[in-house]
Amino acid sequence: MDDETRALIDALVADARESPADLARQTGLSAEEVEARLADLEESGVLRGYSAVVDWDRTDETGVEAVLEVNVELDRETAYDDVARRIAESPLVDTMRLVSGDYDFEVYVRAGSMGAVSRFVSEEVAPLPAVTSTVTHFAMETYKERGVLFDDGDDDDRLSVTP
Amino acid sequence: MSDETGSEAADRSDGTAPPDPADSVEGSDQSDPAEASDPTGEGETTAGDRFTAADRVARVPPSGIRAFFEVAEAHDDVVSLGVGEPDFSAPWPARSAAVASLERGRTSYTANRGTAELRRAIAGRVERYGHAYDPDEEVLVTTGASEAVDLAFRAFVDPGDTVALPTPTYVSYEPGVTFAGGDPLAVPTYHEDDWALTPEALAEAGADEAEMLVLCYPNNPTGATMSADELDAVAAFCVDNDLLVVSDEIYAALTYDGDHESVATRPGMRERTVVINGFSKAYAMTGLRLGYALAPPGAIEAMTTVHQYGMLSAPTTAQHAAVAAIERCDDEVARMRREYDRRRRYLTARLRELGLAVAEPSGAFYAFPRVTDVAPDGDDEAFATDLLDEVGVAAVPGSAFGSGGAGHLRLSYATGMGELKEATRRLERYLDGR
Numbered sequence: 001m002d003d004e005t006r007a008l009i010d011a012l013v014a015d016a017r018e019s020p021a022d023l024a025r026q027t028g029l030s031a032e033e034v035e036a037r038l039a040d041l042e043e044s045g046v047l048r049g050y051s052a053v054v055d056w057d058r059t060d061e062t063g064v065e066a067v068l069e070v071n072v073e074l075d076r077e078t079a080y081d082d083v084a085r086r087i088a089e090s091p092l093v094d095t096m097r098l099v100s101g102d103y104d105f106e107v108y109v110r111a112g113s114m115g116a117v118s119r120f121v122s123e124e125v126a127p128l129p130a131v132t133s134t135v136t137h138f139a140m141e142t143y144k145e146r147g148v149l150f151d152d153g154d155d156d157d158r159l160s161v162t163p
Numbered sequence: 164m165s166d167e168t169g170s171e172a173a174d175r176s177d178g179t180a181p182p183d184p185a186d187s188v189e190g191s192d193q194s195d196p197a198e199a200s201d202p203t204g205e206g207e208t209t210a211g212d213r214f215t216a217a218d219r220v221a222r223v224p225p226s227g228i229r230a231f232f233e234v235a236e237a238h239d240d241v242v243s244l245g246v247g248e249p250d251f252s253a254p255w256p257a258r259s260a261a262v263a264s265l266e267r268g269r270t271s272y273t274a275n276r277g278t279a280e281l282r283r284a285i286a287g288r289v290e291r292y293g294h295a296y297d298p299d300e301e302v303l304v305t306t307g308a309s310e311a312v313d314l315a316f317r318a319f320v321d322p323g324d325t326v327a328l329p330t331p332t333y334v335s336y337e338p339g340v341t342f343a344g345g346d347p348l349a350v351p352t353y354h355e356d357d358w359a360l361t362p363e364a365l366a367e368a369g370a371d372e373a374e375m376l377v378l379c380y381p382n383n384p385t386g387a388t389m390s391a392d393e394l395d396a397v398a399a400f401c402v403d404n405d406l407l408v409v410s411d412e413i414y415a416a417l418t419y420d421g422d423h424e425s426v427a428t429r430p431g432m433r434e435r436t437v438v439i440n441g442f443s444k445a446y447a448m449t450g451l452r453l454g455y456a457l458a459p460p461g462a463i464e465a466m467t468t469v470h471q472y473g474m475l476s477a478p479t480t481a482q483h484a485a486v487a488a489i490e491r492c493d494d495e496v497a498r499m500r501r502e503y504d505r506r507r508r509y510l511t512a513r514l515r516e517l518g519l520a521v522a523e524p525s526g527a528f529y530a531f532p533r534v535t536d537v538a539p540d541g542d543d544e545a546f547a548t549d550l551l552d553e554v555g556v557a558a559v560p561g562s563a564f565g566s567g568g569a570g571h572l573r574l575s576y577a578t579g580m581g582e583l584k585e586a587t588r589r590l591e592r593y594l595d596g597r
Contacts, residue, residue: 007501011505015580025508025512027505027508159246160243160245162232163333163335
């Protein structure tokens with residue numbers, strides 16, 4: 001990846017709402033080049049989407065988040081991808097990864113209630129033939145999400161003018 | 164270098180005022196009656212104060228930055244592009260190593276020159292700049308790069324020696340030379356040369372007769388770096404005229420176009436150069452106060468003589484952090500550098516859109532636009548004050564960095580992209596409203 005493309009991606013990770021003009025200023029590319037590169041990155045699947053980091057606890061929406069550990073047993077006809085695709089399809093699943101360690105899949109779920117999460121696990125995940133066990137962890141507090149700290153922000157204690 | 168700045172100079176020159184590094188950096192301040200200690204205090208002695216500052220201290224004028232800092236602090240809703248230190252915190256592994264060293268009770272002095280482990284790590288790290296220094300004999304760990312600068316002056320400048328200082332440049336060199344009894348000689352650099360130092364300017368200023376030359380590239384306040392060719396030319400001048408060189412390379416890790424070049428790697432230069440660097444800028448560790456000097460054995464020995472009586476050793480906790488910084492923080496340094504680079508491009512682009520001339524800032528975290536065309540009477544101090552009063556943007560007037568900076572403004576991009584956008588919006592509003 002060249003430096004401009006890396007800078008383009010860094011800028012979007014920091015703030016996906018950057019305008020093409022500001023992306024151009026930050027990368028040294030022209031606005032047209034920015035648009036063209038974004039189109040390429042989207043087409044090739046590097047840029048998969050642009051979404052907001054939301055602290056739902058500060059809204060009046062109710063909802064819960066949970067992390068599922070899922071263990072599976074594969075057979076000749078079933079690969080990790082097959083199981084994963086089936087689970088990831090659910091709109092409740094926010095993030096899903098195959099991980100190393102004590103379990104196979106780590107699944108981040110967000111739903112309207114604990115009951116909804118429980119039903120998802122018991123009706124959508126556990127019954128799958130490959131799934132051998134699940135553990136559900138309900139999130140109690142979010143401190144940081146995708147690089148964004150959930151605090152009150154500004155703690156810049158530097159002097160405003162220094163040499 | 165800069166940077167190192169504020170805080171250390173404050174510690175050094177005025178132990179009473181940790182919260183206002185901005186002022187003491189440039190020496191004393193005669194104008195603040197609230198200040199209990201008034202080193203220069205001519206005629207202003209308060210009751211019970213029989214001190215009169217030594218001549219070489221009294222000779223250092225009050226700081227323009229201090230005055231400006233006080234004005235800025237008095238305003239609400241200020242967006243500051245006036246800060247000379249990173250807005251990041253030190254990388255986690257470095258902080259964690261500091262904490263772990265405290266938990267293990269490592270709170271005693273270290274060897275005068277710094278721990279052997281850290282000196283080895285430093286010697287290994289600077290190989291990337293083409294340096295080869297023996298960690299036992301050619302590396303000295305100091306309390307900030309500022310201490311190293313001060314040591315170099317005190318170790319090698321005799322009363323009456325001339326020290327050539329490019330202008331504009333970081334604010335501590337001139338007072339440091341004066342405190343050591345030397346005579347500063349200003350050598351102008353020019354916007355038109357992208358602020359690079361040239362042999363012509365050196366010759367014209369009479370630097371061929373000087374004993375020492377101080378270089379600071381990447382430069383505070385201009386953000387300039389020296390190309391390989393430009394460095395070659397300056398190095399040849401130094402060899403031809405037998406100058407010692409103090410090369411403050413504190414911003415070496417923050418270069419954006421190509422790799423950092425050190426003057427000490429030029430033919431005939433290693434034996435006459437003290438290279439100074441540190442952890443403040445690259446690792447966002449300004450408050451940990453840790454720098455170092457690299458020089459031939461005799462030079463390090465002389466500097467160590469001053470250091471061992473004046474400082475004993477650099478802060479132990481910071482030395483533990485520094486080892487971790489070198490060994491485990493490359494990724495984070497690279498991430499910070501990429502972010503500075505984006506801000507640099509953004510700020511430069513915006514300034515040019517607003518019609519301000521700015522030399523390409525290729526290092527450090529400053530841009531240095533010319534404001535003579537838009538400033539009241541072409542005066543950068545008036546412009547900076549006006550900008551603060553009218554739209555609440557703080558930036559340091561270029562003349563605070565020496566006569567060569569007149570007519571320019573130092574804008575620091577060691578601040579978040581959001582603040583940069585807001586500051587440039589306000590600058591635009593100010594320029595439109597004129």
